[in-house]
Amino acid sequence: MSKDELKDISLKLGRRNFLKLASIGAGIGATSMFASTNNVREATKEEIKNPFPGSKKVKTICSICSAGCGVVAEVQNGVWVRQDVAQDHPISEGSHCCKGIDQIDLVKSKQRVKHPLKKVDGKWQRISWKQAIEEISEKMLKLRAENGPDVAMFLGSAKFNLQQAFYFRKFAAMWGTNNIDHVARI
Ligand code: SF4
Structure with missing residues (x-):
């Protein structure tokens, strides 16, 4: 099907319905791919029931x-x-x-990732929260002492709730910079 034909269908269906159909198509494609490699099996009667x-x-x-x-x-x-x-x-x-x-x-x-990890000699090792916080904060403070507070840029997460965003902003202010923005901006 040509690009123009797809565009025409998309306009007739509306964006949301078109995307739904497109994802169904992708799902069928993926299912056929798995079926051909015997990675799927039929659900048992019990599994279908509940x-x-x-x-x-x-x-x-x-x-x-x-x-x-x-x-x-x-x-x-x-x-x-x-x-x-x-x-x-x-x-x-x-x-x-x-x-x-x-x-x-x-x-x-x-x-x-459920606990802090540190790469040592190319391998990830589990470390304590205490060690992780101390090592990261030491490095951050060293950078600030050497280059000033604007050495850092704080990027908030789209997952932040209101309270997390509040504390994140406070943290940047305490650090001493206005270099703070939302991650979506990049
Ligand atoms: S990431 Fe945002 S757009 Fe995507 S499903 Fe979650 S709330 Fe909806």
């Missing part, structure tokens, strides 16, 4: 940016086990961007 017995669905919002798209978090015995989009959310209307679609992975990912 893979998480006794779970509750909790309406919440994606915390990654200030759009605040709706998320339905399925929770079983206090553990977040599955994520779905909130179809009736007034802002996101049943869709997410690629960051929010897998918010659950921020919690459950095996790659999630």
Whole structure:
């Protein structure tokens, strides 16, 4: 299909519906790819019936940016086990961007960093919070002593809530610089 034909379809459907269809298409493509490598199997009857017995669905919002798209978090015995989009959310209307679609992975990912790590001789080593804070603050203070407070630029996170943003701003002021901005600006 040509670019012009795609544009025409996109205009007729509207951006949100077009993106939904595009993601379904990508999903089908990915599913076919996995199926061809035997990495997927059919769900068992029990799994289809209810893979998480006794779970509750909790309406919440994606915390990654200030759009605040709706998320339905399925929770079983206090553990977040599955994520779905909130179809009736007034802002996101049943869709997410690629960051929010897998918010659950921020919690459950095996790659999630849960403690400070330091690279020593090319290998990551676990260190204590005390050691991490002391080493980082020593280096920061040395840089400031040698170059002045404007040596640093503070970039706030789109994940900050109001209180975190407040403390972050205070921290930059205490450090002595106005070099502070939001990460989205870069
Ligand atoms: S799903 Fe994407 S756009 Fe929506 S709040 Fe999360 S990061 Fe922001």
